[in-house]
């Protein structure tokens with residue numbers, strides 16, 4: 001009789017798991033240099049009055065200028081976070097109590113909470129196989145109270161902007177583009193964030209480029225810029241910003257979301273690395289996709305403009321949630337990273353949506369609903385979204401991944417596919 005282990009194959013030595021990371025993995029001398037420049041000047045505040053308005057805020061102002069130039073957009077305003085940027089964008093559009101904003105149900109916490117914080121009602125919408133807002137949802141959900149739609153460009157990929165813009169314009173509402181996860185992504189040659197009325201980026205730690213925390217608001221509209229500047233700085237329009245826009249609105253009560261110069265220095269150094277980082281991830285993603293896109297049974301995420309995506313995460317769906325879970329389990333066991341890199345969940349599954357609590361009951365846009373959860377805030381109201389979000393596998397890529405990593409991922413996806421479908425036996429094998 002054989003010894004117990006004799007018939008087993010010798011254990012394979014696994015390839016080391018590649019290290020994840022986007023901008024954060026490339027923090028280096030460039031960031032150090034700019035941060036030390038700020039420290040040497042002893043001016044970490046952007047509006048120092050010993051300098052003329054045009055010289056104030058070397059790092060933040062340069063970041064804003066380079067953003068305007070790169071994104072081909074008229075105005076850019078640095079703020080403290082992507083969430084602050086969303087609130088600033090909503091405030092710039094004058095959105096408040098009594099208003100409704102259409103938001104994809106599958107989105108980040110602050111897509112919902114920023115609307116609620118402004119006193120407005122988030123109206124949840126379905127996503128489609130792009131993992132972004134589905135076409136037809138604006139038309140379905142618009143009411144006389146709808147002021148805007150928040151289009152989220154999910155994980156490096158721009159949404160179906162031509163169709164969504166046409167719908168929003170037909171409905172007479174404004175478009176906020178949330179590009180927190182998609183800085184640098186383009187749609188038919190235009191930068192995500194610059195197609196609608198106002199857009200935002202985030203420099204939080206897990207984003208493509210990072211200063212730990214930080215954000216940016218962009219717009220082509222001078223008045224929206226003036227209102228954004230005022231909202232982010234206690235209602236003021238300081239002389240530096242008056243260089244770009246002639247003031248027309250008076251002071252109003254704003255928030256305090258100003259970016260400081262140290263954050264600006266890191267964000268600026270990172271911003272200058274954006275193209276290189278995108279090129280690296282896009283090349284890896286193309287290499288993997290070309291090796292797995294023939295596999296039967298995998299439905300790949302639809303990318304409305306494949307020339308513009310950032311390529312740092314590949315998504316495909318399987319027939320069932322169980323199959324997707326098993327696929328991910330087996331990839332993970334072979335040292336292929338496959339956890340999704342965002343905290344994106346369905347809003348109707350989150351605690352604040354389930355209990356409709358706000359920081360003060362009088363500020364709640366949900367008070368008018370006699371029953372809760374009201375229709376539109378329950379999983380059963382989102383059949384399309386539910387049919388997608390439990391069945392996907394994601395393959396995050398990163399700046400430290402190599403071509404060999406990409407080839408290993410390709411081979412491993414094929415191997416796991418072969419084994420899973422052989423075990424399930426219902427799809428022709430390669």
Ligand SMILES: Cc1ncc(COP(=O)(O)O)c(C=O)c1O
Nearest residue numbers: 081082083108110178180202204
């Ligand atoms: C889609 C989306 N919007 C907004 C934000 C908010 O950005 P921040 O974390 O910088 O506040 C995030 C951050 O995760 C996000 O993913």
